[in-house]
Amino acid sequence: MTEVILHQPLDMHLHLRDGEMLRTVAPLSAHSFSGALIMPNLVPPVTDGQMLRDYRQQILEAIGDETFEPYMTLFFKPEYDFDFLAPLAEELTAVKLYPAGITTNSEGGVSGFDVEELRPALSAMSELGIPLCIHGETGGFVMDREKEFVPIYEELAVAFPDLMIVMEHITTAESVEALDRHPNLYATITLHHLLITLDDVAGGMLRPHLFCKPIAKRPEDREALLRVALEAHPKVMFGSDSAPHPRHAKEAPGCAAGVFTAPVALPALAELFARHGKLENLQRFVGTNAQENYELDPPKKKVRLVDTPMKVPEKYGDVVPLFAGEEIGWSIASVE
């Protein structure tokens, strides 16, 4: 039997939603992760201290007695300034920037990326040491959106050299290449973008449960992502982007974007890293890199993963997970 023990695994990009969905999915992440960076794109989005505290409280109630730290984020607004952000700096781990209308509940996001317009907010974040997480897609053709956004990432990285900028859920070789060109550019990578390409979404039957934003790209893009994930590039962190939607919103004439991976993420990552002979790097990809980059001190948790297969449930509540009904080669043996 092969095993790997992960200390304080972290998911640096997680959608927990609110209400009943929160109560369904939060315990699943809280069971196997020490903490997660919680996305703020609720309806309405989390845009001030009170909302952030309320949401954090809801999350803590939903996870019950699991040991789990929700690292909170605000939904970026250009009007944020030093006076607004300074009192919140201790309570938030990052600010998440969405281009307007680019994904689920992102209607209130940024239109255009004028550096001078963004300067007050981003200078304040830079000064306060608050990282900026970006969903980096333009409004262009679906296969080009992220590639077209890379120059914007680079412009921001140069304009705000002391600001930690995280390219969220990167899906292209171009984003991977940008990583090493700027000391302050970081990235998260999802599980599903390490596993699938557009072929899996739309090459055979169309598979709505694999539909997400950014959409899965070409085989050579996945290879580039795999390379930096498997080597646990120090600026690359696991972020599941686990994004639950009820089944009726996925198997529909207009299918919502998001893959629900939280409950299978660690076993599937262990299987992937083991298959490539890179198990020794999993700890860094799924925890240590994030701890160091974000300077986090997550609650103690020790997750033992073994190469004993697990059967993935068809549904969690009304949400269909990645690998629903299938077997994964690895499973969680214990969590301490």
Place this chain on the structure above:
Amino acid sequence: MTEVILHQPLDMHLHLRDGEMLRTVAPLSAHSFSGALIMPNLVPPVTDGQMLRDYRQQILEAIGDETFEPYMTLFFKPEYDFDFLAPLAEELTAVKLYPAGITTNSEGGVSGFDVEELRPALSAMSELGIPLCIHGETGGFVMDREKEFVPIYEELAVAFPDLMIVMEHITTAESVEALDRHPNLYATITLHHLLITLDDVAGGMLRPHLFCKPIAKRPEDREALLRVALEAHPKVMFGSDSAPHPRHAKEAPGCAAGVFTAPVALPALAELFARHGKLENLQRFVGTNAQENYELDPPKKKVRLVDTPMKVPEKYGDVVPLFAGEEIGWSIASVE
């Protein structure tokens, strides 16, 4: 009011299925078209004279007293030879070749495209004047499959210079470019590939009713298709590839490929050609080119289309059409 009158409109690529689905959809095509090239990918596929005659009879029963000629096809098998095909030559209009497993009900298709292996069948077709229609996709990455198939089209066109080869439902600029390089290469283009790109399928919500094979490609591909359709390039013919699936097979974890356009095709084409100021070319795109290329003499039918809007039904039977519940700017005023 603007109008256009079409004489003997033809749909040179149509899926009518069988059984109850046939009875639902066949009258919709038969109402507005003079004839259609009927695809043979039933389960089991149409592979001999008896099956072809039985299927033709089923179609005629399904359309009732509409004036409509089903132009029949056989499902290509490499073992077809002159002796097999010669007695059928009068009853069939074309033979349809599917690469194995490439689309709905294509499991028994061709694996590999060895010219020598295909020579007996294709030489016989060439001698008998039977056109070869091909679903031209490789097993490669979904956005590259048709582009990768173009060299195979070209190899066949060169190897069998007297064989009429129709590149079915082309979706790429590369296929358009191949058209003029070989005198015996022709093409059909669907309505939906003139209207949508991958952005419409997967750029916003995922839209299963727009999912088809070949998948819709890039904006520059659609532009190339539009150019030759709107000018009614003499080797380009309308073929709807209208492919009905029951709703539960589309809004599902594994969504079947196919867009159901038959009942809206002529009004939507009229609207498209009118918008581009090319109404005068619609007759050739949707009838005359096919008559000349295939040497057909379709039953008389005169379809008058006017720029009076029509509301598209949400469903025909259990099949969701293109533009379900939406309005099209044009409609059929009369059919004589």
